[in-house]
Amino acid sequence: MSRLVVVSNRVPDPAKGPPAGGLAVALNSALEKMGGVWMGWTGKSSGVKEPGPLQFVERGNITFALTDLSRRDLAEYYTGFANSVLWPLCHYRLDLTEYARKDMAGYFRVNRLFAERLRPLIQPDDIIWIHDYHLIPMASELRRLGVGNRIGFFMHIPWPSPDVFFTLPVHEAIIDNLTAYDLLGFQTEHDVENFALALKRDGIGRDMGDGWMAAYGRRFQAKAFPIGIDVAEFASTAKEAVRSKAVKRTAVSFAGRDLIIGVDRLDYSKGLTHRIDGFERFLIANPAWRGRTTLLQVTPKSRSEVQGYSDMQRQVAEHAGRVNGAMGTLDWTPIRYINQSVGRNTLAGLYRIARVGLVTPLRDGMNLVAKEFVAAQNPADPGVLVLSRFAGAARELDAAVLVNPYDVEAIGNAIARALSMPLEARVERYTAMMARIEQNDISKWSADFLGMLQPEEQRTTEPVPA
CATH class of the missing domain: 3.40.50.2000 (Glycogen Phosphorylase B;)
Known part of the structure; x- marks a missing residue:
């Protein structure tokens, strides 16, 4: 050979x-x-x-x-x-x-x-x-x-x-x-x-x-x-990680609120400001959810030597700060923005306990976070993937809630739909997506x-x- x-x-x-x-x-x-x-x-x-x-x-x-x-x-x-x-x-x-x-x-x-x-x-x-x-x-x-x-x-x-x-x-x-x-x-x-x-x-x-x-x-x-991705390996990692101290501690810190998670490098292609604005529209249109859900956005720094990236870091922080300042309360912060890396095992556990995975790049070759989120889910009670139709992963994961990442109203509506989706529909979507990523690992x-x-x-x- x-x-x-x-x-x-x-x-x-x-x-x-x-x-x-x-x-x-x-x-x-x-x-x-x-x-x-x-x-x-x-x-x-x-x-x-x-x-x-x-x-x-x-x-x-x-x-x-x-x-x-x-x-x-x-x-x-x-x-x-x-x-x-x-x-x-x-x-x-x-x-x-x-x-x-x-x-x-x-x-x-x-x-x-x-x-x-x-x-x-x-x-x-x-x-x-x-x-x-x-x-x-x-x-x-x-x-x-x-x-x-x-x-x-x-x-x-x-x-x-x-x-x-x-x-x-x-x-x-x-x-x-x-x-x-x-x-x-x-x-x-x-x-x-x-x-x-x-x-x-x-x-x-x-x-x-x-x-x-x-x-x-x-x-x-x-x-x-x-x-x-290595589907079996990541699913096993997520199942084990929910029992880790880091994931348990994080879950407790959300005080029983539903977790929405986004994980991206700090990059203008990821649609981070649009995503935050979409989450804000969701809270405005659905006041009953205020105080009941939190967006955890994990965004490690990237290519800080390129001017556009340092500008993006400032913009994302400003958008998250604006939403937290306008809608937060003494005991609830709508957006928890983490501008540093989180370990892979911990992320796998956080994906598993999240109710919604928010993957809304403006353009992406594939986006493996979308596939990792699906692989990490509990088959008996899976979360819902909200996915940009402009990510390559959308060609395979068409059972996700697909969204135009430029339309912040649509992002807000997709979040509401995902959080309200009944168990039977969640399991059906998860099963279809899991079969696709297992087939194309x-x-x-x-x-x-x-x-x-x-x-x-x-x-x-x-x-x-x-």
């Missing part, structure tokens, strides 16, 4: 192992079974003009190849082009894109650096899996260095509509680089359609059917691979992608381990 080579912007600390659940566990598991290399950034700056040398760590069947980046690289590649251009663009926030040619040049320079450092590690039969928007040019750079291996790419964030994508001054270069891959993976069919439409609208390629596309004289595959996502990326002659004789 071929070895697997994974390249991602960040790599979990080999000394600590991957965090429980999620993408890192899936990649670690595939690498352990297939053997191979995991290359990426350490998350640290070399503090000098040049990036540090590759650092190698051996853990079982995996060779971790890690590199620091220079301050200039971080400013241009990471903070600049990746997170101040591609991230807002793909989340439809054209007003927040800050395109600069030097940042674009730094983005391509770092991808070239990654490719040059990876090239000596690649063996002839390796298959290579590149991850996310930070590393779009990697395949082109590897091809220039003579790499003929099968190379796949997975886009973890949304792929925008052509009208949005074409506003990027270098959109043709981005498309050109993507066509150097053998397999492109997207979160949803909508993302695949947007990509195919971009090829057609720009007159550079076409959809040939059955997942095959052609552009710039190259043929490649593009397909939706919705990412999942994280191991299936990894196995499906790698199975298609394998050389054709190996696809039936040597299945990729789940």
